[in-house]
Amino acid sequence: MFRYIDGNIVPKILYGTAWKEEDTRLQVVAALEEGFRGFDTANQRKHYREAEVGEGITSAIKNGLVKREKIFLQSKYTFQHGQDYRLPYDPEAPISDQVAESFTSSLKHLQTSYLDSYLLHGPTERTTLGKEDWSAWHAIVDIFKREKTRWIGISNVDLYQLKLLCREAEIQPHFVQNRCFASRNWDRDIRAFCLDKGIAYQGFSLLTANRKVTMHPKMVALAARHGRSVTQIVFRFAIDSGMVPLTGTTSREHMRKNLEVFDFQLEVSEIKIIETLATK
Secondary structure (H helix, E strand, C coil): CEEEECCEEEECCEEECCCCHHHHHHHHHHHHHHCCCEEECCCCCCCCCHHHHHHHHHHHHHCCCCCHHHCEEEEEECCHHHCCCCCCCCCCCCHHHHHHHHHHHHHHHHCCCCEEEEEECCCCCCCCCCHHHHHHHHHHHHHHHCCCEEEEEEECCCHHHHHHHHHHCCCCCCEEEEECCHHHCCCHHHHHHHHHHCCEEEEECCCCCCHHHHCCHHHHHHHHHHCCCHHHHHHHHHHHCCEEEEECCCCHHHHHHHHCCCCCCCCHHHHHHHHHCCCC
16 A cells, blocks of 8 residues: 655555544544554644644554654645634745744644655645745745655646646656546546656545545446445545545544555556546
8 A cells, every 4th residue: 555756655545634623633543543654734723733633643653553754744834825813834924934934833743853745735826826836835845955854745736837837946846636526537637747747646535526426327336346335446546547545534434445445456447437427
């Protein structure tokens, strides 16, 4: 259940920690106990309790369940428009200082001296990259250069923005994380660009953004053919399509089931069926 990026091992599936609120710590511990080793969070109190992610991981390390070096920890810098009043930085400070403050705060929350991945949590502009986006990216690159994070990336980005970033940036992203809609062929164009550039694509909301597809008779038939659940088929499809899928389930049974997708594969024809279900 691991893959290699730049010679380093990265989990093939990540546990997303958004919207867990007061249950965050317990859910992180449960995910670790069930076998997850990759965790996605953000220094955005509006949707995450990053400090509780750190508490859960630290307690598991202290209890001997796992070592820090075996865990993939990913967080994000979020612009003020994506935050509520509980900001992890001075909103009057330059963007570069905001990124530095947010990153330092994330290290403290997660009780670690480094991150495995640090993302820009979406651009300020809808169709291009603005001055603030470039300032934030340069600050993230600086963190990478200082070897405080192994990889960097961007989320909630469109194809034009991604191409612009890769063309103009000193260091291109190692990860792209997007909400993945079946109605857009599961972000096929961006996934293809990522594959060409050696960027790992992370897909989230694979189930919640595609409920109609998960109930489609062809999906149900594929699940029956493989003796799996539709959810498992979706995650196997994601992996076979080159994605690193995220799951945020709060059910231990579903956590186990989500990790039981590495002992079978979909055929190329089945992948094509799933990829075009919502666009035909």
